[in-house]
Amino acid sequence: MENANPKMLKEADEFIRQNLGEILQGDSNFYEKIWYVQGEDVGLKGGYIFYYEKKGKRISLFHMSTGENLLISILNSISIRKKERDNIEKPCMFFLDEVELALHPSSLKKLMTLLTQVSDEYNYAIYFSTHSIELIRGIKPENIFYIERHSDNSLEVLNPCYPAYATKFLYDHSGYDRIILVEDDLAKEIIRRILKKESMMNNKLVHVLPCGGWNNVLDLADDVIRNNLLGKRASICIILDGDIKDQADKYRKKIHNSIPTNYLPIKSLEKYLRSKLVLSVDHKLYRHLTDYIFQQKSLAEIIDEYKRISRYDWEKDSNGKTFYSLLNDELQKRNKDRAELIETIVDYLFDQHSPELISIIAFLHNQLD
Numbered sequence: 001m002e003n004a005n006p007k008m009l010k011e012a013d014e015f016i017r018q019n020l021g022e023i024l025q026g027d028s029n030f031y032e033k034i035w036y037v038q039g040e041d042v043g044l045k046g047g048y049i050f051y052y053e054k055k056g057k058r059i060s061l062f063h064m065s066t067g068e069n070l071l072i073s074i075l076n077s078i079s080i081r082k083k084e085r086d087n088i089e090k091p092c093m094f095f096l097d098e099v100e101l102a103l104h105p106s107s108l109k110k111l112m113t114l115l116t117q118v119s120d121e122y123n124y125a126i127y128f129s130t131h132s133i134e135l136i137r138g139i140k141p142e143n144i145f146y147i148e149r150h151s152d153n154s155l156e157v158l159n160p161c162y163p164a165y166a167t168k169f170l171y172d173h174s175g176y177d178r179i180i181l182v183e184d185d186l187a188k189e190i191i192r193r194i195l196k197k198e199s200m201m202n203n204k205l206v207h208v209l210p211c212g213g214w215n216n217v218l219d220l221a222d223d224v225i226r227n228n229l230l231g232k233r234a235s236i237c238i239i240l241d242g243d244i245k246d247q248a249d250k251y252r253k254k255i256h257n258s259i260p261t262n263y264l265p266i267k268s269l270e271k272y273l274r275s276k277l278v279l280s281v282d283h284k285l286y287r288h289l290t291d292y293i294f295q296q297k298s299l300a301e302i303i304d305e306y307k308r309i310s311r312y313d314w315e316k317d318s319n320g321k322t323f324y325s326l327l328n329d330e331l332q333k334r335n336k337d338r339a340e341l342i343e344t345i346v347d348y349l350f351d352q353h354s355p356e357l358i359s360i361i362a363f364l365h366n367q368l369d
Contacts, residue, residue, distance in 0.1 A: 008037045009035040009036070009037060009051065010035065010036055010037065011033065011034070011035060012034035012035060012036050012050065012076070012079075013076075013079040015075065015078070015079050015082070016034050016072065016075040016076055016079055017031050017033070017034040019071075019075050019114055020034065020052075020068070020071055020072060020075060022110065023071060023107050023110040023111050023114065024067060024068065024071060024107055031052045031053070031054065032052075032053050032054060032055075033052065033053035034050060034051070034052050034053075034072075035050070035051040035052075035053070035058070036048045036049060036050045036051070036076075037049050048076060049061050050064075050072050050076070052064070052068075066101075066102040067102045067103050067104070067107065069102070070099060070102040070103070071102075071103070071107075071111070074096065074099070074111075077094065078094070078118055081094075081122075081124075082122060089123065090123075091123055091124070091125055092122070092123065092124050092125070093124070093125045093126075093127065094124055094125070094126045094127065095127050095128070096126065096127070096128035096129075097128065097129050098128075098129055098130055098131070099111065099128060099130070099135070100130055100131075100132035100134065100135050105134045108132075108134060108135055109134075109138075112135065112138060136163045136166060137163050139163070140160075141160035141161055141162050141163075141184075141185075141210075141212065142159070142160040143160075144159065144160060144161040144162070144163065144166055145157055145158070145159045145161065146158040146159070146161040146165065146166045158212070158216075160212065161212055161216075162184075162210050162211050162212045162216070165211045165212050165216045165219075165220055176205045176206065176207045177204040177205045177206065177235070178204065178205070178206045178207070178235055178236075178237070178367065178368055179206075179207050179209060179224075179235070179236045179237075180206065180207070180208045180209065180236075180237055180238075180239060180364075180367075181209055181211055181217045181220065181221055181236065181237070181238050181239070182208060182209070182210050182211070182217070182238075182239050182240070183210060183211065183212065183213060183214055183216075183217055183240060183241050183268065184210050184212070184241075184268055184269060185210055185269070185338065185339070185342055186266070186268065186269040186272070186342050186345070186346075187210065187239060187240075187241065187264055188208045188209075188210045189342050189343065189346045190264060190266075190346055190349065190357075190360075191208045191239060191360075191364070192208055193346055193350060194357070194360065194361055194364060195208075195364065195368075197350070198361060198364070198365065200364055200365065200368045200369070204368065206368065214240045214241065214244045214247070214248050214251075215251060217238055217240060218238070218248065218251055218252060218255065218257055219255075221236060221238055221257065221259050222255055222257055224236060225259065235367075236259055237259060237260040237261070237262075237363075237367045238259055238260070238261040238262075239261070239262050239263070239264060239360065239363075240261065240262075240263050240264070241263065241264055241266065241267050241268055241271075242263040242264050242265050242266060242267065243267040243268075243271065245263050248261070248263075260363075260366075260367055262359065262360055262363040264360060265357060265359075265360070266349075268319070268320070269324070269338075269341075269342065269345075270319055270320030270321050270323070270324040271318075271319060271320045272320075272345070273320060273323065273324060273327065274317065274320035274323045274324070275320075277289075277299060277303065277323075278303060278306065278307075278323060284348070284352070285345075285348055286299060288344065288348045289341075289344065289345075292344050293331070293336065293340070293341060293344055294327075294330065296330075296334060297330050297333075302326050302327060302330060305326060306322070306323050306326055309322070327341070
């Protein structure tokens with residue numbers, strides 16, 4: 001196959017050549033030429049046979065590395081779909097299976113960057129299965145679907161899901177002195193801010209790890225302790241959102257969880273925003289968000305839009321996700337994101353010197369000092 005008739009060779013799309021070199025070698029011109037022939041032209045059933053040219057030598061698909069093989073296949077599929085699409089408004093889906101098996105972590109990171117760009121530009125929905133925390137650490141929890149098989153062979157899909165829970169182990173966190181498990185990114189930012197403000201990270205490595213809902217946090221903590229995943233050096237504690245204290249305490253007794261636990265004075269981000277901006281308006285917070293985040297389409301307009309949905313749906317939105325989706329739509333239109341919203345809220349909480357944070361500060365001092 002290395003000596004295929006040159007007249008049969010067709011030059012591959014530059015998209016394939018440049019991205020193959022950039023992702024695998026960090027050089028978009030590493031591969032001088034990429035050629036291909038259709039399988040049936042050389043007596044094979046379907047598909048494409050690729051070749052690359054390097055220093056005058058032509059290497060076929062059959063002698064490329066596993067990573068080159070996999071990546072050329074992915075890039076070719078994307079290239080074909082790009083050319084075929086006559087309507088970018090119509091979504092297109094890609095499914096990739098365990099790409100981490102053939103790629104170095106650095107190449108994997110570059111591939112994820114490319115897939116994100118392609119998805120945004122061409123309206124692709126890209127799904128991939130994986131067991132790699134390296135792959136999913138940059139994926140937003142709302143885009144992670146964890147499929148769990150139970151003892152009766154039934155399947156449960158958890159979404160949103162945080163990387164730590166999806167991978168079910170903490171091998172890349174084992175070098176820390178303290179691990180603090182929390183529910184979401186709002187809780188993580190509050191704890192991170194306390195640790196910095198109170199100088200609690202001096203001479204020790206502390207990691208705050210969001211895991212998803214409170215039951216995910218407790219289950220993961222239980223797995224960590226029972227299987228000694230952190231080793232002898234590290235210790236673990238839990239901080240959960242305050243609105244589920246009764247449920248969490250009952251569950252902890254059920255699974256005999258004695259890991260040190262405390263509760264934040266706030267709910268999840270979605271519940272907190274609905275509570276403070278719709279149900280019982282915190283005027284200072286309302287003004288703070290208006291001044292720093294929602295400067296074009298006002299919060300008043302968004303809240304009016306929210307209240308125009310049916311009364312039944314509005315009252316059913318106890319988790320605040322419907323209200324948050326309206327806020328998030330406006331954030332995206334203004335090139336802002338969830339992280340910026342969270343940072344603004346945490347700034348507000350600390351500016352108000354909330355007395356409810358005192359117990360959390362004391363708890364953390366007790367665990368870390």
